[in-house]
Amino acid sequence: MKLTARIAGAAGISLIAVAALAHGGATGIVMERMDGMSAMAKVMKALAPMMQGTAAYDAATVRSGAAQIADHAGEAMTAKFPEDTSGGASEAKPEIWQDWEDFAGLARQLEVFAEGLEAAADNGVGGMPAQGNMMGNSTMMGGQGMMASGGMMGGQAPMMTAEQLGQMPADMAFAMVSQSCTACHSRFRAEDK
Numbered sequence: 001m002k003l004t005a006r007i008a009g010a011a012g013i014s015l016i017a018v019a020a021l022a023h024g025g026a027t028g029i030v031m032e033r034m035d036g037m038s039a040m041a042k043v044m045k046a047l048a049p050m051m052q053g054t055a056a057y058d059a060a061t062v063r064s065g066a067a068q069i070a071d072h073a074g075e076a077m078t079a080k081f082p083e084d085t086s087g088g089a090s091e092a093k094p095e096i097w098q099d100w101e102d103f104a105g106l107a108r109q110l111e112v113f114a115e116g117l118e119a120a121a122d123n124g125v126g127g128m129p130a131q132g133n134m135m136g137n138s139t140m141m142g143g144q145g146m147m148a149s150g151g152m153m154g155g156q157a158p159m160m161t162a163e164q165l166g167q168m169p170a171d172m173a174f175a176m177v178s179q180s181c182t183a184c185h186s187r188f189r190a191e192d193k
């Protein structure tokens with residue numbers, strides 16, 4: 001146990017060193033949030049082949065990866081975006097602070113979805129949702145559901161709960177986590193500069 005922690009610690013330090021070079025010279029809180037984002041990207045990249053069926057599925061890896069993402073999301077994420085810290089090496093758009101509620105909502109949504117993926121880890125990939133009736137009687141796919149309201153990521157779409165995602169095949173929950181990243185980036189991150 002101790003040994004594992006020490007190895008993990010050493011790996012963490014070298015990761016930070018690499019990240020520091022990779023973030024275009026960002027410092028302080030901007031570098032911290034980039035590190036958090038990069039850590040999540042690393043998890044997504046590691047899980048993607050399992051979700052696509054090109055690597056053996058491992059529920060424990062999915063669970064711990066999802067938990068890591070949840071740890072970086074929500075308030076942990078918004079705390080790293082103090083007011084008006086765009087510009088310079090940062091790709092953060094100033095709109096973050098103009099539309100803070102939306103930004104924080106997306107950060108929170110990611111947390112909920114990542115918790116949902118954690119709960120869905122044991123379901124494995126493909127096939128029907130674990131409970132079999134999600135499509136049938138659900139409030140989320142039905143008239144008032146996310147599809148009907150213009151897509152699940154549309155600003156005011158009803159937020160699904162982690163429990164609801166926990167009923168899904170893991171690859172479906174994973175896709176929702178991934179869309180949660182994209183939804184925020186397309187609105188609040190300037191990627192081409």
Ligand code: HEC
Pocket residue numbers: 022023030033034035037038040041042044069077089090091092093103104106107110177178180181182184185188189190
């Ligand atoms: C609530 C909004 C939001 C969510 C959700 C979000 N991001 Fe980001 N992300 C940003 C913003 C804003 C930046 C730009 C930060 C900066 O440059 O200051 C960013 C930057 C990044 C970067 C670049 C980091 C660097 O080194 O410059 C990566 C990679 C990234 N995000 C991955 C992810 C992944 C993967 C997810 C989902 C698991 C995710 N993000 C979810 C807002 C978000």
